[in-house]
Amino acid sequence: MDKELEHKFVKKLEENQNIVHKVCRIYTNDRESHNDLFQEITIQLWKAYPKFRGDSKFSTWMYRVALNTAITLYRKSKRSIKTSDVDFMEFKIKAEEYDDEIEQQLKLMYAAVKELNDIEKALVFLYLEDKSYKDISETLGITEVNARVRMNRVKTKLKNILNP
Known part of the structure; x- marks a missing residue:
C-alpha cells in the first residue's frame, strides 16, 4: 500500500x-x-x-x-x-469534539430533517453547508433548476413539520 x-x-x-x-x-x-x-x-x-x-x-x-x-x-x-x-x-x-450546547440547539432541526426522505435530507444538508445550487446539483446528480425547485418544496415541508 x-x-x-x-x-x-x-x-x-x-x-x-x-x-x-x-x-x-x-x-x-x-x-x-x-x-x-x-x-x-x-x-x-x-x-x-x-x-x-x-x-x-x-x-x-x-x-x-x-x-x-x-x-x-x-x-x-x-x-x-x-x-x-x-x-x-x-x-x-x-x-x-462537539459542543453539547450547540448539539441541543440543533436537535429540533435534526428531528424535523429526519422526517424527510433520503434525497430531501441530503438536499437540506448541502444547503445548510452553504453549498451553491451548482455544487448541490453536481453532488446529487440532478440539474441546478431541479435542486432549486426541490429545495423550495423542502423548505415548505420543514415549515409545516416545525409549525404544525
Missing part, C-alpha cells in the same frame, strides 16, 4: 471530517450508529480515493460518497446500519 497516498487521504479526511459527522447525524439516532456509519463512510472513501481525479473539489466528492453510502445503508436496513470489517488497516484520525 502506498504510504504517501494513505497519508494524503488521512490528512484530507481529518480536514473534512465534519462533513462525515454531519451526514452521520442526519442518518443515525444514537452514538453507536453514528460511529458505525462514520467508519463505513471512511472505508468507502478510502476504497474510492485512488480513483479521485480532482475534477471536483475534494469536499464535493466527499459529500457525494458520504451521502451515497449513508443512503444506501439506510435503505438496506431502516433501523440498524451494518458496517464492513476492515482488518487490514486502521486510520488514526483525531476526532473533533
Whole structure:
C-alpha cells in the first residue's frame, strides 16, 4: 500500500471530517450508529480515493460518497446500519469534539430533517453547508433548476413539520 497516498487521504479526511459527522447525524439516532456509519463512510472513501481525479473539489466528492453510502445503508436496513470489517488497516484520525450546547440547539432541526426522505435530507444538508445550487446539483446528480425547485418544496415541508 502506498504510504504517501494513505497519508494524503488521512490528512484530507481529518480536514473534512465534519462533513462525515454531519451526514452521520442526519442518518443515525444514537452514538453507536453514528460511529458505525462514520467508519463505513471512511472505508468507502478510502476504497474510492485512488480513483479521485480532482475534477471536483475534494469536499464535493466527499459529500457525494458520504451521502451515497449513508443512503444506501439506510435503505438496506431502516433501523440498524451494518458496517464492513476492515482488518487490514486502521486510520488514526483525531476526532473533533462537539459542543453539547450547540448539539441541543440543533436537535429540533435534526428531528424535523429526519422526517424527510433520503434525497430531501441530503438536499437540506448541502444547503445548510452553504453549498451553491451548482455544487448541490453536481453532488446529487440532478440539474441546478431541479435542486432549486426541490429545495423550495423542502423548505415548505420543514415549515409545516416545525409549525404544525
